[in-house]
Amino acid sequence: MRAAAAEAGLDAYVATSDESIAYLTGFRPLQLERFFGVVLRESGAAVVVPKLDEGQIAGASASLERISYEAASDGIPELVAALGGARSVGVEEDHIVLARTLALENRGVAPVPAGSILASLRARKDAAEVEQIRRACELVEVGLEQMFAELRLGDTEQAVNARVEGRLREHGATDSHPLILFGENAANPHAQPGIRKLRAGDVVCADLSARLDGYWGDLTRCATVGPAGDWARATWAVVREAQAAAIEACRAGVPARDLDAAQRRIVEAAPELGQCLHGAGHAIGLALHEPPFLVPRTETPLEVGMVFTIEPGLYQHGTGGIRLEDDVLVGPDGPQILSTLPLELVELPS
């Protein structure tokens, strides 16, 4: 990382996102309003944390210099001191906020957008990281199976999401974002689970994610309450075909946008079933959503070791939504799906 920063003409680098700090140090901060950062410069690496959070870095590598600041400081003077006169300093421009870049500029430091240096290192997962994502996927799969097995008419979205989240955490997830939506609510992929009760004839769209030992898994499966109607059956078939096409394209050298195009061409050919509201997916790892993003504007070519969610969907206002999501590794010989749960539309008792 230090070599890459020097090659880019930077005097130093400051990583500030939770995930990059975890990547560089092995400890994942609980960040609130106070400044956290890992400083990489010629003399080695240092971590700057609030005094309140000294306990968080107790287990980090001994070679990491520790710098903590008192509640009377905002941490910027200590950060600038740690930079030791560096002027051109790489930052994660998708994480660092304007208040902090201005504070650095006021102290003679020039923040240079250089998030892609760290992002491209993080994007290529090694075997141990892939294994962690696979384990997180396993946890999510058990969560999905158990949720579908227990789902009953009259359950509210709110209660079901709460139960699943509680259970994933009891099984070791340190974070989790269940998004299980019923019937017409599933037509809005980012709806807030509420007091809507499960009814006969509903489609259930269940997107579950969990972080286990630092790495995320993220899967989506769907169900119908009672036998699937014509819309659900037809939509599921189109979405499955779109997912298969995007997975097939998930190979080293292929531009990220091509995976999006592969699914988009199929889901957009069925406007009578619903709308295409989002891209093919996103990279996943220490962050649930990380670059490269599988959207029309991403030209980045895929590399061996990258892991993506592949998650096309179709959403019909007033009816529901169907999405199918797996986590897929760009392997040396092609795509490797890290999850094993069948894609089948689950049929729940009505």
Next chain:
Amino acid sequence: MRAAAAEAGLDAYVATSDESIAYLTGFRPLQLERFFGVVLRESGAAVVVPKLDEGQIAGASASLERISYEAASDGIPELVAALGGARSVGVEEDHIVLARTLALENRGVAPVPAGSILASLRARKDAAEVEQIRRACELVEVGLEQMFAELRLGDTEQAVNARVEGRLREHGATDSHPLILFGENAANPHAQPGIRKLRAGDVVCADLSARLDGYWGDLTRCATVGPAGDWARATWAVVREAQAAAIEACRAGVPARDLDAAQRRIVEAAPELGQCLHGAGHAIGLALHEPPFLVPRTETPLEVGMVFTIEPGLYQHGTGGIRLEDDVLVGPDGPQILSTLPLELVELPS
């Protein structure tokens, strides 16, 4: 808000944080990597969202102009078009990231740090907002009582935190951050709950927060497993005294730093019991942590309608931590505590 922005010499204002968007529009976004913003300019207010998230703004006020952008865009061209030629544009400098301010600059817009305009409006809660915080506190209080009632020797931190979070969500919390720590782990206020089991003689430090209908409540209470030992009893008494002193200072016109000084002077006088690791607390409302922060560098005078957590603590490495936290309104006649749960050190069966 538009008047305040014009008075500050701004041509327009762009709010980007979840909480400010909720404050201005009544809808709280689920923001991921895509740009969200509310634009305030002479011609009225507009919201810029990804097409994926159109469903999220369905219920917002009809007077709000809706602008959505396709997956092929990053939202910045649509934002700049919505700004209609405004040059000097106020932004929330503690939220907007460098990548976006640079993108704005590249299109001829000058982002001006102006988060305090919106923050100072948000800081003074009206009666309905205070009532919402009170309701969130009630939910947290029930969660604390039930958790202490059910806590048993051998329970793991991980399982207890998961259970509490699941239950708060089943009762309507849309977000929650339980941080219940046992024994020596409680000496680190931001420890990650893990596989540590509850043992006889432990101190339990239980910090629970929940968001209900948009507003947060945040309380901390402590317990001992079996009768409190000398350290726990003495520490609890000092922390209670410090909390009472800070609450007593929670009055209109008092600089925020004085509340910190009021508690700090008391906890720092007992170094044999532990360390003072943080300030007196923070404002609370749509965000769990929002300015003003009750730390030595905040000179902002308190105003009627502000609501703060008041949460001094003492932390003894190897032994544990005691913190007592309530949510307190700056009332016209002095402090009003919004929670009712006794501060007593709970004695659990051993």
